Amino acid sequence: MDFLTILQILDSTVRLATPLLLACLAGLWSERAGIFDIGLEGKMLIAAFFAAAIAYTSGLVWVGLLAGIAASIVLALLHGLASITFRGNQLISGVAINFLAAGLAVVIAQTWFAQGGRTPQLSSDARFANIELPGAATRIRDIAQQGPLGQTYSELISGHSILVYLALACVPLTWWLLYRTRFGLRLRAVGENPAAVDTAGISVVGLRFAAVLIAGVLCGIAGAYLSTALSSGFVKDMSAGRGFIALAALIFAKWRPWYALSACLLFGFFDAVGNRYQNIQLGEFIVPVQFMQALPYILVVIVLAGLVGKAIPPRAGGEPYVKER
Amino acid sequence: MTDAPAIELRGISKAFGPVQANKDIAMSVARGTIHGIVGENGAGKSTLMSILYGFYKADRGEIFINGKATAIPDSQAAIRAGIGMVHQHFKLVENFTVVENVILGAEDGAMLRPSIAKARRLLTELSEEYGLKVDPDAIIEDLSVGHQQRVEILKQLYRHADILILDEPTGVLTPSEADQLFLILERLRAEGKTIILITHKLREIMEITDTVSVMRRGEMTNTVKTADTSPAALAEMMVGRKVLLQVDKTQAQPGEVVLSVRDLRVTRGGVTRLKGVSFDIRRGEILGIAGVAGNGQTELLEVLGGMIAASGGSVSLFGQPLDITGTAANGQTRRARGIGHVPEDRQTEGLIMPFEAWENVAFGYHFDPKYNSGPLMDNAAIRADCADKMARYDVRPPNPRLPARNFSGGNQQKIVVAREMDRAPDLLLVGQPTRGVDIGAIEFIHKQIIALRDQGKAILLVSVELDEIMGLSDRIAVMFDGQIMGERLPQDTDQNALGLLMAGVTEGAA
Numbered sequence: 046m047d048f049l050t051i052l053q054i055l056d057s058t059v060r061l062a063t064p065l066l067l068a069c070l071a072g073l074w075s076e077r078a079g080i081f082d083i084g085l086e087g088k089m090l091i092a093a094f095f096a097a098a099i100a101y102t103s104g105l106v107w108v109g110l111l112a113g114i115a116a117s118i119v120l121a122l123l124h125g126l127a128s129i130t131f132r133g134n135q136l137i138s139g140v141a142i143n144f145l146a147a148g149l150a151v152v153i154a155q156t157w158f159a160q161g162g163r164t165p166q167l168s169s170d171a172r173f174a175n176i177e178l179p180g181a182a183t184r185i186r187d188i189a190q191q192g193p194l195g196q197t198y199s200e201l202i203s204g205h206s207i208l209v210y211l212a213l214a215c216v217p218l219t220w221w222l223l224y225r226t227r228f229g230l231r232l233r234a235v236g237e238n239p240a241a242v243d244t245a246g247i248s249v250v251g252l253r254f255a256a257v258l259i260a261g262v263l264c265g266i267a268g269a270y271l272s273t274a275l276s277s278g279f280v281k282d283m284s285a286g287r288g289f290i291a292l293a294a295l296i297f298a299k300w301r302p303w304y305a306l307s308a309c310l311l312f313g314f315f316d317a318v319g320n321r322y323q324n325i326q327l328g329e330f331i332v333p334v335q336f337m338q339a340l341p342y343i344l345v346v347i348v349l350a351g352l353v354g355k356a357i358p359p360r361a362g363g364e365p366y367v368k369e370r
Numbered sequence: 371m372t373d374a375p376a377i378e379l380r381g382i383s384k385a386f387g388p389v390q391a392n393k394d395i396a397m398s399v400a401r402g403t404i405h406g407i408v409g410e411n412g413a414g415k416s417t418l419m420s421i422l423y424g425f426y427k428a429d430r431g432e433i434f435i436n437g438k439a440t441a442i443p444d445s446q447a448a449i450r451a452g453i454g455m456v457h458q459h460f461k462l463v464e465n466f467t468v469v470e471n472v473i474l475g476a477e478d479g480a481m482l483r484p485s486i487a488k489a490r491r492l493l494t495e496l497s498e499e500y501g502l503k504v505d506p507d508a509i510i511e512d513l514s515v516g517h518q519q520r521v522e523i524l525k526q527l528y529r530h531a532d533i534l535i536l537d538e539p540t541g542v543l544t545p546s547e548a549d550q551l552f553l554i555l556e557r558l559r560a561e562g563k564t565i566i567l568i569t570h571k572l573r574e575i576m577e578i579t580d581t582v583s584v585m586r587r588g589e590m591t592n593t594v595k596t597a598d599t600s601p602a603a604l605a606e607m608m609v610g611r612k613v614l615l616q617v618d619k620t621q622a623q624p625g626e627v628v629l630s631v632r633d634l635r636v637t638r639g640g641v642t643r644l645k646g647v648s649f650d651i652r653r654g655e656i657l658g659i660a661g662v663a664g665n666g667q668t669e670l671l672e673v674l675g676g677m678i679a680a681s682g683g684s685v686s687l688f689g690q691p692l693d694i695t696g697t698a699a700n701g702q703t704r705r706a707r708g709i710g711h712v713p714e715d716r717q718t719e720g721l722i723m724p725f726e727a728w729e730n731v732a733f734g735y736h737f738d739p740k741y742n743s744g745p746l747m748d749n750a751a752i753r754a755d756c757a758d759k760m761a762r763y764d765v766r767p768p769n770p771r772l773p774a775r776n777f778s779g780g781n782q783q784k785i786v787v788a789r790e791m792d793r794a795p796d797l798l799l800v801g802q803p804t805r806g807v808d809i810g811a812i813e814f815i816h817k818q819i820i821a822l823r824d825q826g827k828a829i830l831l832v833s834v835e836l837d838e839i840m841g842l843s844d845r846i847a848v849m850f851d852g853q854i855m856g857e858r859l860p861q862d863t864d865q866n867a868l869g870l871l872m873a874g875v876t877e878g879a880a
């Protein structure tokens with residue numbers, strides 16, 4: 046395996062890790078504030094649909110992105126209403142949101158486009174183009190001519206959509222907000238002990254809604270990335286369990302932003318390897334392609350079961366706050 | 371202005387549905403004094419303080435702070451009015467540092483760094499000024515309960531609280547921690563702060579307060595100068611009748627040995643909790659185990675009660691070995707051998723809180739033929755038995771269908787006591803029988819324990835309350851660090867001598 050092949054796998058790792066990372070950070074914001082969110086998947090899916098649909102009809106990908114974010118926020122608010130305002134069970138609310146999104150996206154797609162629950166193929170204007178950084182070679186023949194440093198720059202660092210860079214920028218931003226600002230301190234406190242926040246005279250409900258909203262925005266970007274950057278259009282169930290893998294990554298990362306980046310890159314790497322090596326020959330035996338496609342999910346299970354030490358979730362996670370004396 | 375009382379309440383009333391929690395309460399607290407509020411559980415103390423701190427809104431009445439009528443619709447308003455509250459259960463974020471907890475909600479700006487730097491400086495000043503030494507960068511969960519309480523007080527001082535409300539502050543403290551707290555409170559008073567102390571421990575009221583108000587059934591019945599009253603008088607005002615603070619008991623008549631413990635060892639979570647404990651208890655005798663919580667008393671009760679396994683040693687009951695390896699040891703086999711167990715924590719070990727009283731009364735004795743008819747439980751019989759026990763053990767309200775969590779602490783404890791003591795076990799294990807229980811119920815439970823002893827039963831009493839140990843025990847063993855430091859007769863010792871033993875100091879060293 047030459048250096049360029051490794052770079053190509055890493056390049057595809059970054060692309061595949063991006064939606065995981067955005068969803069994982071969404072989960073991080075929500076759960077740090079004490080709201081479990083297994084509806085990441087559904088929010089991503091609904092955002093993927095609306096982003097593709099609106100990008101197609103308007104021809105403007107940025108409008109599509111905003112539509113995706115808006116759709117995701119609507120579901121996030123629904124989750125907030127159920128689990129914060131009405132103190133419902135957060136897991137059940139999340140499951141409901143996943144079902145709602147899966148059904149709604151397909152039904153609306155069929156009504157609008159009549160293409161069997163998908164959106165039409167997006168033209169290149171209605172997609173996020175890859176950004177070539179200055180000085181980067183674009184053609185594979187030119188890249189092959191470069192030295193290792195140049196290859197790394199051209200193949201791995203350059204040539205991603207703006208959303209990839211945005212997702213990466215969200216990691217330090219999340220860290221800074223959580224650990225360096227008043228808002229972050231209060232948000233973390235509300236996920237650990239809402240009573241402490243309440244007696245300090247700060248609104249528990251307000252903080253938790255803020256967290257759920259941020260999660261909505263991030264899931265919206267993740268969904269839009271799936272349908273307008275990673276592929277060109279929406280198809281049924283295109284989130285393919287990424288919302289749940291993101292939750293797994295969140296546990297693996299123990300609810301910390303930089304670790305979330307590493308975890309998502311690891312899971313993205315599994316995905317990239319599974320995609321690239323579809324038919325591996327081991328002597329006489331050919332590893333079936335289905336196995337290679339399932340491999341990332343199997344590896345996630347192994348990582349979660351074997352490698353995660355003691356992961357302590359935010360202590361007030363999953364519990365509606367009821368004010369007492 | 372300066373002569374106006376720090377707090378004045380006029381005509382405060384608050385009802386929860388049909389229950390009148392506060393009835394037309396008037397109270398006045400002079401600046402720079404410590405004012406005690408006593409009353410039984412459910413007398414309305416907590417409700418009143420919650421109104422003052424903005425958790426509840428009073429139905430009627432006015433609050434004057436420093437002579438000025440002040441509306442307190444929420445906690446933020448209370449903080450602005452200079453009122454700080456230290457809750458019984460601390461409101462701290464356990465995995466945050468001290469300084470983070472102190473600034474939470476009182477940050478100076480959107481960025482944390484300057485707030486934290488300033489808070490660290492101020493904390494150092496405050497801790498020197500008031501003798502509240504705490505490391506600003508320590509994580510809360512690594513601190514002792516006493517230090518966590520200091521953080522709560524510092525939190526209020528950081529918010530410039532002039533009026534401090536402390537709700538049952540010594541309930542979780544060791545005697546020496548409580549003494550330190552009182553020194554801090556005296557210091558605060560000397561600096562001109564006003565303190566309201568809610569407690570049910572009359573000794574603390576007598577020791578530190580200037581004035582004391584008594585609440586009973588939602589009303590403030592009396593306010594007196596502490597110097598002009600006595601514990602007995604206060605207890606009478608609280609309960610509405612004469613109360614015996616000292617237990618009346620005759621000389622013990624010890625008989626044959628019931629329980630014999632030899633070199634008992636317990637290791638839990640890699641830590642040795644019991645390091646070879648030996649003692650005997652005879653018929654008609656109460657052995658009291660004194661000690662600061664966490665020195666092995668819990669493990670001792672749990673091994674004897676069949677809840678955990680010992681790692682070594684032997685226990686016998688009437689000369690017959692008792693299984694302590696855990697294979698045949700459980701609450702049920704213990705009860706079959708005539709051992710009753712009132713566990714230390716009634717809410718997690720003694721009762722199932724959402725279950726109704728009659729169900730709780732049957733636990734551990736649910737195979738008793740009188741509770742069963744054929745393969746089915748005879749629910750009517752259990753309810754009838756529960757109603758009978760409730761009447762005899764004065765459980766209020768005497769309703770077998772009420773879930774355990776709806777009873778007050780004292781009445782919950784009476785349910786456990788009724789279940790465990792009514793069958794007159796040969797050996798009764800009792801842990802913290804009166805923790806969080808009001809005075810009337812304490813008197814009742816103590817009488818029951820003495821009555822059982824006088825029937826010729828053996829009793830092992832574990833308590834962190836020295837008063838209780840001194841008042842009930844016929845012999846006192848002091849535990850420290852998993853060992854028995856020494857045995858004393860209550861008439862030959864005093865609280866100071868026991869306190870030294872509890873701290874691990876033996877005569878030779880002292």
